[in-house]
Amino acid sequence: MLKFAIIGNPIHHSWSPFIHQQFASQMQIRLTYEALNLICENKAIFAKHLESLALEGYCGLNVTLPYKIWAFELIQEKKAQLSDRAKYARAVNSITFGTPWMGDNTDGIGLLRDLKTNLRWPIQGLNILLLGAGGAARGALSALISERPNCIHILNRDLSKAELLSQSFTPSLCEIRGFSEVDRKIPYHLMINATSASLWQALPSTISGLNAKGSYCYDMVYARLPTVFLDWATTQGARAISDGLGMLVEQAAESFSQWHHRMPKTSIVIQHLRQQL
Ligand code: NDP
Numbered sequence: 001m002l003k004f005a006i007i008g009n010p011i012h013h014s015w016s017p018f019i020h021q022q023f024a025s026q027m028q029i030r031l032t033y034e035a036l037n038l039i040c041e042n043k044a045i046f047a048k049h050l051e052s053l054a055l056e057g058y059c060g061l062n063v064t065l066p067y068k069i070w071a072f073e074l075i076q077e078k079k080a081q082l083s084d085r086a087k088y089a090r091a092v093n094s095i096t097f098g099t100p101w102m103g104d105n106t107d108g109i110g111l112l113r114d115l116k117t118n119l120r121w122p123i124q125g126l127n128i129l130l131l132g133a134g135g136a137a138r139g140a141l142s143a144l145i146s147e148r149p150n151c152i153h154i155l156n157r158d159l160s161k162a163e164l165l166s167q168s169f170t171p172s173l174c175e176i177r178g179f180s181e182v183d184r185k186i187p188y189h190l191m192i193n194a195t196s197a198s199l200w201q202a203l204p205s206t207i208s209g210l211n212a213k214g215s216y217c218y219d220m221v222y223a224r225l226p227t228v229f230l231d232w233a234t235t236q237g238a239r240a241i242s243d244g245l246g247m248l249v250e251q252a253a254e255s256f257s258q259w260h261h262r263m264p265k266t267s268i269v270i271q272h273l274r275q276q277l
């Protein structure tokens with residue numbers, strides 16, 4: 001039996017076991033996929049856990065908060081293989097235990113597939129506002145840039161993080177700049193909330209003065225009911241809204257396809273998951 005797992009802390013809320021089992025039954029692949037809560041005080045302890053899991057016969061792992069950056073650093077230090085998108089994101093959410101180990105970041109492609117294939121929202125030529133400058137924003141950036149928007153403005157409470165992020169992707173195919181306050185003169189066609197504010201039922205504190213009329217508004221957080229950001233966008237007269245459930249399933253599908261060399265069907269899994277929330 002093939003063994004996989006997601007590691008993080010906390011992890012009890014994770015839908016990844018459900019998603020991967022749905023993919024596996026589509027393709028009649030027998031596998032186990034566990035959610036493993038790892039409590040690691042430092043990177044050395046985290047490294048020991050990874051080595052043990054590889055020795056225990058796990059074929060691959062997904063990695064979630066708070067370990068994506070440590071996973072990237074460890075794979076870099078081991079001089080194992082890192083995909084370009086993991087290098088850009090400086091974070092790993094998917095590990096394949098082969099010789100050598102391979103670290104990837106599937107968050108960006110997951111977001112892009114949800115925006116383009118599932119939602120059929122345009123990206124090319126648009127002014128994009130990315131709210132937040134944490135790991136999720138970093139993972140999304142290179143994928144968004146590859147679609148050649150007109151500009152990507154990163155809005156973050158901590159301006160230094162937004163600037164650092166914008167600089168690490170400059171020069172680029174489009175203008176990328178960091179802000180800590182809304183520039184009211186710029187009409188944003190697509191707004192992506194990559195802050196964790198919705199987890200606490202709060203609007204991003206940076207949103208003051210923002211106009212979402214006619215915009216596409218996406219929240220990476222997903223929930224049974226629309227998030228506060230999506231409610232705000234609807235009140236503002238947004239053109240379309242979506243939460244990040246599709247992104248979650250698409251990033252999982254990309255990991256799955258690397259492990260099993262076949263791409264699962266995602267739309268039916270998104271529907272099933274929506275019913276479970
Ligand atoms: P990080 O902790 O790395 O970053 C959090 C970001 O949110 C920071 O930029 C922080 O700003 C900002 N922030 C937090 N609270 C507020 C607030 N009240 N007002 C304004 N800004 C705020 O988290 P991640 O980047 O890893 O994840 C962000 C979100 O994306 C999470 O909620 C996560 O669940 C979701 N996510 C969803 C995925 C999916 O598949 N759907 C995949 C990955 C992530 P500052 O720097 O100023 O502190």
